[in-house]
Structure formats: C-alpha cells, structure tokens
Amino acid sequence: MSTERIYLSSPDVGAEEEAAVIRAMRSGWIAPLGPEVEAFEREMAEYTGRAHAVALSSGTAALHLALLALGVGPGTVVLTSTMTFAATANAIVYTGASPVFVDCDTTGNMDPELLRQALEDQLAQGHKVSAIIPVDLLGKVADYDSIESIAALHGIPVISDAAESLGAVRGGRPAGGAGLAAAISFNGNKIMTTSGGGMLVTDDAELAQHVRYLSTQARQPVVHYEHTDIGYNYRLSNILAALGRAQLARLDEMIERRRTWRRRYRELFEQIPGTEIFGGEDGATGGSTRDNFWLTSILVDPQRAGWSARGLQEHLAALNIEARPLWKPMHLQPVFRDAVSYVTGQSEGYFNAGISLPSGSSLSDEQFDSIVRAVTEYVGSSAYVEGSGHAR
Numbered sequence: 001m002s003t004e005r006i007y008l009s010s011p012d013v014g015a016e017e018e019a020a021v022i023r024a025m026r027s028g029w030i031a032p033l034g035p036e037v038e039a040f041e042r043e044m045a046e047y048t049g050r051a052h053a054v055a056l057s058s059g060t061a062a063l064h065l066a067l068l069a070l071g072v073g074p075g076t077v078v079l080t081s082t083m084t085f086a087a088t089a090n091a092i093v094y095t096g097a098s099p100v101f102v103d104c105d106t107t108g109n110m111d112p113e114l115l116r117q118a119l120e121d122q123l124a125q126g127h128k129v130s131a132i133i134p135v136d137l138l139g140k141v142a143d144y145d146s147i148e149s150i151a152a153l154h155g156i157p158v159i160s161d162a163a164e165s166l167g168a169v170r171g172g173r174p175a176g177g178a179g180l181a182a183a184i185s186f187n188g189n190k191i192m193t194t195s196g197g198g199m200l201v202t203d204d205a206e207l208a209q210h211v212r213y214l215s216t217q218a219r220q221p222v223v224h225y226e227h228t229d230i231g232y233n234y235r236l237s238n239i240l241a242a243l244g245r246a247q248l249a250r251l252d253e254m255i256e257r258r259r260t261w262r263r264r265y266r267e268l269f270e271q272i273p274g275t276e277i278f279g280g281e282d283g284a285t286g287g288s289t290r291d292n293f294w295l296t297s298i299l300v301d302p303q304r305a306g307w308s309a310r311g312l313q314e315h316l317a318a319l320n321i322e323a324r325p326l327w328k329p330m331h332l333q334p335v336f337r338d339a340v341s342y343v344t345g346q347s348e349g350y351f352n353a354g355i356s357l358p359s360g361s362s363l364s365d366e367q368f369d370s371i372v373r374a375v376t377e378y379v380g381s382s383a384y385v386e387g388s389g390h391a392r
Helices: 015-026 035-048 059-069 086-094 112-124 144-152 205-215 238-269 309-318 346-353 365-379
Strands: 052-056 076-081 098-102 128-133 159-161 181-185 198-202 275-277 296-300 340-342 354-357
Touching: 015 238, 035 052, 035 181, 035 198, 035 238, 052 059, 052 205, 059 086, 059 128, 059 159, 059 181, 059 198, 059 205, 076 086, 076 112, 086 098, 098 112, 112 128, 112 144, 112 340, 128 159, 198 205, 238 275, 238 296, 238 365, 296 309, 296 346, 309 354, 309 365, 346 354
Parallel strands: 076 098, 076 128, 098 340, 159 181
Antiparallel strands: 052 198, 181 198, 275 296, 296 354
16 A cells, blocks of 8 residues: 555646745735735636636635625525535525536536526526526536527526636636636636635626625725625635736646646546446647546446445545545435426436546656556556556
C-alpha cells in the first residue's frame, strides 16, 4: 500500500499563487472586497464572455442569489438536473421553492426532450415554474441551445450551473456563457480554486447589481447600517481573489495537464473489455466544442468486464488511491424522497456503473503510473506499457 495518498483532484498551487497571496496581504486589503476582487471579476467576466461578474463565497451562493434575484420563492418550482451534487438542489430549497428533477441523456447532462416533457407537464398541472437550472456535468457543457429554446417558449429563465465546467466550450460558447446567469465554483477540488469561493457571471447589469447588494448583507448606501431586505454574507475576500487571479492565469495549462490524463486513460481502457470513458468525445484543442477534463470517469459493464466499478474503487482505496462513484442522482437521495422527478433510469445506471479516477493537474507522472499499475493489477490486464503513456 502506498503511504502517499493519491487524491481525485487536489489543488494545483505553486509559486505564482504564493506571490499573489503575499501581494494581497501586503496591500493591506485583508478584509472581504478590495482591488483583487474587482480585478478578478473583470478577468472572469472576460474569460466567460460575460459583461458582469460577482465574486462570492461559493458556487452555491451564486445559485442561491441568482434565484433570489429572479424572485424565486415559496409556491414555485425549479426544474434541475437529477445527476448533480446536492448543492444545486439545496440552493433551490434555500429560497423556499421546490426542486423538480430531470434525468440526463448519454452525455450525463440534462436531457432536453425530457425537460420539455417535464416542463409541459408541470405547467399543465398549474405549477409556477420560476427557473430551470441545467448542470454541466464533470466538465462538459450541457445542450443550452436546446434547453434555452424550450425555456423561451414559456418565458422561463435559465441559470447555468457551470460549477464543474469552467474552461470548457460548446458550439463556440464558453462554459458560464449560457443562460441569464451562470454559477461557477472555485472549491478546492475544482479545475481552479480560491480555496473556497465562487462567481456569478451574467450579461444583465441589474441582476449583477442586485446579487452584489444581497451578498453584502443588503446594506443600504447610508453612513449607519440600514437594511430593508434580508441579505447574506456571501462575498469573496481580497486574499482569495488574488489566489484566484493566479489560478485563472494558469487555467489553460492546468486543463491541458488534465487532457493528458484523459488521453492516457483512454489508451488504457480501450484495451480493457467492458469499459468506456464516460461522457463521449472530448473535443479537439482549440475546437468550438471541448471538455475541460475536470474528472475522467469510466463506465463498467460487469458482465463483459468480469468485475465492477465498486470492486475497482475498493481495490484502489486499499492502495490509498481515491476514486468515487458518479453523483448519486438527487431523486434517489433520502432528503429529496418526496420531490417530483422525471427519470428514465439513465442517471441511476451511470451511478451504478461509473467511477471517477484521479484526474488533477497536480498529479505527477509517477502517481499516474501507480494508478495504472493498480488498475491493471485489478483487471488482470498487461496491455499498458508502464511509464510510456502508450498502449501496447
């Protein structure tokens, strides 16, 4: 067993990030807000092709405030992906609205046709649908062209949960560029990190202004503390924004590092019967549609492979290598057992058959070779030439 744990997606920070944090500390702007926050917002807006950005304490905060700014609340429903992390659904519940879950297609993202059926059914039942939140799963942008067309027929706003997809592109539009607004996460395991943090991006100046207002405890612009609305302590600190700026400057190179692991995983599992890389094609470097390679996951057919995704996960865990199942769908979570859902079984099948493997840009070649040895040991394959990056 290895004494050094290999993580799924560790933060990738170095000298540039250290210098940025020291710069922010020496500036005297220690408390939340400051020039690093303002610069980080400008740079992230430009990167996502948006007019405005608001730096926040988490991607969850971005979703929560976007919903509140749209007037989402009790007595309304929000349609969202069932194949996601709990934060997406939790943000809906924070507002008092009810989440309605929609299953995925073969990419793992929201199925547009099923969304259309769910939306029409909810409206036919007399429910007020206040928003739609598709989720970009594991670094692949959802089909927003179709989703936005469906939503527009009924005048319903779309908020993109782009927490996992920063740096990806679909049809020439970058992740975060779809919907009335989009939420981005900078959690420690994401493609880039501010330790903890997030961002709301939008082209709507009024929405950005209202989110900024709510995120600073809804303070009125007077000398004393005056409040006419309930606000939230959701702003990002100046120091963390400096860290984010350094990360953003390195983002494309970090994505390329993860692309290397995806390529090598493909070469490995192409030689192993009963397995495939989850999510389909990756897209070409510089192409109009491409993944950000946040996590590489595989699907395992136990009957063809002779082993299961859970068995591999347990084997890796015994060797101190972190691997996880794909997201357990929200409609299967005990906390949402009473929620309405429109499902085909696609996401449940992926949860049962899928496993995410270490994919971080901070992985070393030696660590990756350890992962390959562990996998081939478990499946009994000798199709990989250790250290070469090529299948035999």
